[in-house]
Amino acid sequence: MHELIKFVPAFPLLGFLVLSFFGRNIKKEAIIGTIGSAAVGASFIISFLIFLSFAANPPDSPHIVSLFTWISAGDFSINISYQADQLSILFSMIITGVGFLIHVYSIGYMHGDRSFYRFFAYLNLFIFMMLNLVLASNFLLTFLGWEGVGLCSYLLIGFWYDKKFPGVRITWTGDAGNKAFIVNRIGDFGFLIGMFLIFTTFNSLEYTDIAGIAAANTSAFENTTIITIITLLLFLGCTGKSAQIPLAVWLPDAMAGPTPVSALIHAATMVTAGIFLIARNASLFALSSTTMSVIAVIGASTAIIAATIAIVQNDIKKVLAYSTVSQLGFMFVALGVGAFTAGIFHVMTHAFFKGLLFLGAGSVIHGMHEEQDIKNMGGLKKYMPVTYKTFLVAMLAISGIPLFSGFFSKDEILWYAFSNGSFLLWIVLAVAAFFTAFYMFRLLKLTFHGEERFNTKRIHPHESPKTMTVPLIVLAVLSAFGGFLGIPYVLGFGLFEHTNLMELWLEPIFMDANIILNHTAGHDIHLSEYVMMLISVAIALLAIKAANSMYSDNLEKSKKIIRKFKSGYSLLWNRYFLDEFYFKTIVDPILSLSRSFLWQFFDMKIIDGIVNGSAQLTGSLAKYLRRIQSGVAQNYAVIMVAGIILIISWMVF
């Protein structure tokens, strides 16, 4: 069965090729939408079949399906090969499953767009690249996917390129795409160098080889500088793709893209690539305690910082964007404290409820005729009942209300942050969780409750079409019940051996890493775990209560508070001035170096100045000669001689 894995990426690729070559000639939107969705749906079915065969007969080691040799030079060769194991199949199911729903949703959302086919072609290409990322059996193929998803994200953020989009030094959506792409390149720098160092250290880029060598020589590698450097560099790559500090600045601006894109790429799938990469190399990361601590600290600070920023945002999508950054922080904390399963579990539940939140937001925006500011909404409950109900489910899930999916995954992270990490880590996450519930219910109140703050005569909100609401309902069901796949052992009260199906499923993947970290598989029941659980539920309820009372009389009370804490508000409103900081410290110096020194000194002043100054000169050779003599060539010659003197001094003396 696992041989079928090579067809998983094949269908979206086929869909992309068909749509990009023939899409222009297909006039019917329904046909284009069906092709695009069917390609992803087919991949999901295959993934699901492989999943079933694995569930019936769990493999101990990954199956590797090789297609062809990509590069072979000298003693190393790299194949295009896919790795079928529990982790990759799980991710593949999330990607194609949620991806399929979002494709269907897009048929309704993108209705009437002038480049309808292009949108679906890009989406299919994205799914193909993302599948390459998670199914790859070696770093290079993952890197292909890694760059590919970045490329698609770039194309899709700027999809409506002639739309204005405000931001720090951003005016058009195209600029936002650009920013995302370039910030990600900094992360890719880490990925690339890390990959090269892995190659020199392990002499292979295959995940199974590296994990094998790392597990076999634990004592030789543990906490060595080279492993720490490699893992930190890879983590730098992860902070880029998964929008963590210090590279978190691009994700909120990525909201310039169409909403289904935000749901698919910037919430459910691409941004979790960093989590995937660390999970995939868990045994490598486990070897460096420094890196693990760094991951936990970065994750926790991102979680709290993003959550506080989200409180003051008024753009419905930006609230969700900061929420995503914050939730990704939670996942990184889980990885950092060695609770890999908990991190992956949260990836899955997050894909459900955050995908749902974005699609719901899209439905609201659609119904409100492209209005995104929640200050201009309110009282939408009665206009869009389905959207409201599904939105509410997702909110309960993300806030961590018991029995909803987010409760199980988030609570597990909180517990491991306490038991494997430290009390401080737990406090930070608990505060972040409080803010999460708070900004979510603020969003809910301002959007759906209260009075209409828009001109009801001019704007007539309406419920979205079936193609949009059906995916919402499916995701709502998953958000509500998806958490039962990972019930904590303590909630089984010691009566069942396996309550956490997720942990059982992923156990072979993280076995080596858990051995390195001395995490035993067995469970004990701690009283403290129940206490923690109760505290976190209390926190969520408290936050909901606070949000409810603060925004019950529309915006009056909140305005008072803003006036009271003006400076704090401005700090949050300006996102801690992170963007400005980067521009001032990195971008501007490089540009001015280029402009004022390299260009003006070597190029513009000397060359262009002379060329322009003498543009009116025409004719004879003597005049050209004189211009040559009047500077440029001699300047070059002088600089050349300087170089010659240096080289000779170095070589001979």
Next chain:
Amino acid sequence: MSLTLLLFLILGVLSIASAIVTISSRNPVVSAMALVLHFFMLSGLYLTLQAQFVAVMQILVYAGAIMVLVVFVIMLLNLGDEKKLSEKWNIRRIVAILFAFVLAIQFISIYITNLPDAAFIPESAAFNGTVQAIGTDLFTNYLVQFEAIAVLLLAAIVGALLLAKRKIT
């Protein structure tokens, strides 16, 4: 001090001096004549190195043919506007001269501290300079290069014609 060394010093100093006059003189005819002198001095230097054939060719080709052409061109173009071609003293010029000076010192110090011993002067030097030896080498060992030189010349001629044509028809 041997006679060869004395000759070498005289010729060397004169050739450098004439080269400096060539580039620093404002009168093109003086420049051209200084260049002719320079070629003669070079040819003398070749002779001290026992390269008779090259020495003769130097005079025949450069002093004889090329310089005649150069002088004709100067006459025909009647370059009177000499002031504009001259250059004022500026920082670049000072820096350039300074660099040239440093470079010269580098080379001289290398040569003075590493005077080659006799082993590096081939014994067959006297024979190697003859027409016979060069001819044999050119048509056996360096046959391919000899032919390649023909292409180089052809390329130069065609290129010169292309650039010199007044207008494209």
Next chain:
Amino acid sequence: MPLELQLSLPLILILILSIKIVMVDAKFGNNKTLGFVTALAGFIVVFISAAFTLTISPEAIASLNAEELYSKGTITYGGFAAYFDMLFCVAAILTILAALPYFQKENSEHNAFYSMMVFAVAGMMLIAHSANLLSLFIGIEIMSISFYVLAGYFRTKEKSIEAALKYFLLGAFATGFLLYGIALIYGATGSLSLPEILTKIAADDFSNTYLTLGIALMLIGLCFKVAAFPFHQWAPDVYTGAPTVVTAFMSTAGKAAALIAFIIVARALFVIDIGQAAEIPDFQTNAIMIIAIISAATMLIGNITALVQKNIKRMLAYSSVAHAGYLLMGIVANSPQGWEGIIFYATAYLFMQIGAFIVLSVLERKTDKNLDLDDYSGISKSHPFLAAIMAIFMFSLAGIPPFAGFFGKFLLFTAAIDAGFTWLTIIAVISSMISVYFYIGLIVYMYFRKSNTYPLEADMGSAKVTLIISTACVVILGIFPSLIINLINNFF
């Protein structure tokens, strides 16, 4: 046919072609397309003959006795020389296909252009084939002289003439150093033949200081030819001033030729460090460190200066300088792996850079119009084909997988890391990161900006063939890089 004749067929054919094309020009000067047809047919024939010599087994070539050959061992046959023959012919074919409509548009068609192209290719092929410093020098000179003329091909345009003169003056200056270096190496080792020099260096039978000085001077001359810092400043001016199709050819095939010269010299002068106790001479350690620093400086300066360019041609010119920096990493690695990396990257670079310049040439209008970033606003609407392939070239130049440029960089970077130059690789990755900014900038203009009020016209004509071939190669070499890698694996 005797084996030597078979092997030297590409060289012989290009010489015949170079004479024939001059005669065609002399006799049928008014028939503008005849020069084009002759050159095209000639290049194809040379390409086929070179491909044929590549099939001759290396053992058969190695068994030839140098003394019995006409070339007396001054010429290398088969292997990478034949590969580069093919590469240069492909570059020339791609260029002249695009040159035909370009010069028609500019009203400056001339058969002599094709003659100069043939001469340039002849010179480059001689470089690739040389096993002797004399052949190397003559090859470099033939190539350079052709380039000086080609750069000044637009004799009525100031910029073009200025480019040619600047190139010529500085080129002559650098050639002096190159020749002086060759003379000193000859003086130190008593030989011009590279294999002999290698044996003399291995046997420690040379004068150290003179050889070191000779190597330093040769290094300078070669760095000028590849346009490496601080000898690179002619490149942006010349590449901007020369006719766009000529720039496409000079900045790719010319760079490849200079690098193969570098490889040939490095193979003769440097011992490969295979980790054993082999003694590495001081001059080698120093020279390689210098090249490493030059390489790092070249890519940083090229990419950073390209950042603020508003003129696309000039931006690509600076990026071409930066690429010379990446390519030099293969010399720094000083291993077969590094040389293979250079060959692969030179091949990939050739297609993507020619492609990018040809897109420019198609959209360019007289007196250097339509070369600014602003002119390219929203051309994805009016010219979807051109915009799409330009985007592919830009992604490939930026080194984004799965395009050919990525694998070139990958091979070069791994070679440098293997040779212990991790710092150089880090600089290379950083500078290629910087380069993304301006490559993507162009794509932003093409795709994410509103169209200009004045639509650009594109008359592609036969340039379409060039563009399709280049795009296909950039994509295919990215997905199946093994096609080339397997071929070049047995060269060294």
